[in-house]
Amino acid sequence: MKKIVLVAAMALGSMTAFANVPATLNNDTKIAVLQDDYKEIAVAEVPAAITEALAADYPGAELTKAYVNEKGTYKIEVKMGDQAGHLYANESGEWIEQ
Numbered sequence: 001m002k003k004i005v006l007v008a009a010m011a012l013g014s015m016t017a018f019a020n021v022p023a024t025l026n027n028d029t030k031i032a033v034l035q036d037d038y039k040e041i042a043v044a045e046v047p048a049a050i051t052e053a054l055a056a057d058y059p060g061a062e063l064t065k066a067y068v069n070e071k072g073t074y075k076i077e078v079k080m081g082d083q084a085g086h087l088y089a090n091e092s093g094e095w096i097e098q
Contacts, residue, residue, distance in 0.1 A: 037070060041066050049093030060081075064077045064078065074090070
């Protein structure tokens with residue numbers, strides 16, 4: 001009888017050891033992967049409609065880099081003073097929100 005109680009106690013005790021969830025540290029890691037199919041082009045290759053729209057809608061903005069994808073959407077890097085950002089436009093100079 002003592003052996004049965006001892007075996008039962010050991011079996012229950014060993015099962016609780018496997019039920020513990022291991023603690024994880026620094027689980028705040030974020031990974032961002034950007035996948036876009038834009039190819040860099042020269043600033044001079046940007047259509048005139050886009051540069052005119054940029055001058056009209058964002059006076060004083062400087063076009064620093066330009067990219068285009070297969071669909072004809074342009075992604076341009078713009079700098080105004082100490083601020084920089086991206087704008088998206090189609091070939092006719094209409095702004096696109098993305």
